[in-house]
Amino acid sequence: MSKFVVKHVAVLGAGVMGAQIAAHLANAGVPVTLFDLAAREGDRNGIVNKALAGLKKLEPAPLAGAARLALITPANYDDHLDALRGCDLIIEAIAERMDWKTALYERIAPHVSPDAIIASNTSGLSIDALANALPDSLRERFCGIHFFNPPRYMRLVEIIATSHTQPAVLDQVETWLTSTLGKGVIRALDTPNFVANRIGVFSILAAMHHTARLGLGFDEVDALTGPKIGRPKSATYRTADVVGLDTLAHVVGTMEKNLPDDPWHRYFALPEWLSALIQKGALGQKTGAGVYRKQ
Numbered sequence: 001m002s003k004f005v006v007k008h009v010a011v012l013g014a015g016v017m018g019a020q021i022a023a024h025l026a027n028a029g030v031p032v033t034l035f036d037l038a039a040r041e042g043d044r045n046g047i048v049n050k051a052l053a054g055l056k057k058l059e060p061a062p063l064a065g066a067a068r069l070a071l072i073t074p075a076n077y078d079d080h081l082d083a084l085r086g087c088d089l090i091i092e093a094i095a096e097r098m099d100w101k102t103a104l105y106e107r108i109a110p111h112v113s114p115d116a117i118i119a120s121n122t123s124g125l126s127i128d129a130l131a132n133a134l135p136d137s138l139r140e141r142f143c144g145i146h147f148f149n150p151p152r153y154m155r156l157v158e159i160i161a162t163s164h165t166q167p168a169v170l171d172q173v174e175t176w177l178t179s180t181l182g183k184g185v186i187r188a189l190d191t192p193n194f195v196a197n198r199i200g201v202f203s204i205l206a207a208m209h210h211t212a213r214l215g216l217g218f219d220e221v222d223a224l225t226g227p228k229i230g231r232p233k234s235a236t237y238r239t240a241d242v243v244g245l246d247t248l249a250h251v252v253g254t255m256e257k258n259l260p261d262d263p264w265h266r267y268f269a270l271p272e273w274l275s276a277l278i279q280k281g282a283l284g285q286k287t288g289a290g291v292y293r294k295q
């Protein structure tokens with residue numbers, strides 16, 4: 001197997017995950033170009049710049065030091081697609097929507113080096129269906145690389161092949177993730193929400209269901225499902241806020257839509273009050289209000 005040398009990475013999407021993945025790579029000394037949609041004239045990279053500024057406020061801090069920030073170059077799809085040509089690895093981390101992701105793949109494909117590997121950080125959309133938006137030559141070099149939140153601290157990464165992915169590509173990705181980032185990699189099948197989210201999101205939904213059934217408050221449930229059971233930071237509702245309530249809704253939707261015969265199917269829905277928060281734009285930590293008002 002030829003060695004996969006990653007000299008420069010493009011991360012597409014400067015949201016909760018994209019910005020933190022960029023920070024994680026910068027901490028490992030890997031230069032990154034971080035893309036998002038172009039903001040208004042005069043501040044074309046406004047979304048990315050705001051995300052980078054936001055990294056400094058997160059706990060635990062995703063960047064080891066301010067100097068690492070210099071390894072991240074802000075970019076947008078309108079002005080900087082040429083920069084993709086110099087990237088050996090492209091990690092897409094835009095919102096969990098099949099139509100938005102595939103539209104972006106069609107847009108970037110003409111600008112990608114034929115030797116690059118492209119990956120999606122999707123939480124559980126079909127990797128095979130995403131790959132269909134790419135031309136044959138790139139489809140062979142596409143896979144899922146699913147980091148967990150927060151990516152700097154969560155060791156697990158799932159990698160997922162499509163029916164077209166060259167086996168060598170998956171081997172190269174696994175070697176790079178373990179040697180450069182110190183990750184523990186599992187190879188998951190291309191099933192809805194893969195392995196960890198299929199279990200983890202179901203456990204969140206079960207806890208939410210029991211909250212209503214037992215008439216508990218969300219802070220009581222968090223007290224029971226957090227530090228008391230050895231999860232110092234994460235608990236049911238706090239995790240939902242950290243993930244992003246809209247993203248959680250999309251991930252639940254993937255199970256609801258694609259697993260109609262699952263014996264637990266009727267539980268694949270968010271509580272109505274949580275859907276109402278999403279409608280109001282209270283999406284969790286990223287908007288400053290979610291289940292918990294002050295983040």
Ligand code: NAD
Pocket residue numbers: 013014015016017018036037047092093094095096097100104121122123124146147148149242243244247286
């Ligand atoms: P987010 O909502 O924080 O950010 C999404 C980004 O996508 C935003 O910066 C937005 O500007 C951009 N975007 C929106 N519409 C777009 C479009 N049409 N074209 C291009 N860009 C667009 O989302 P996130 O939480 O960072 O999730 C990103 C991906 O990572 C999703 O696939 C999600 O399922 C996955 N993921 C999320 C988590 C988590 O805990 N949040 C964990 C693992 C994986």
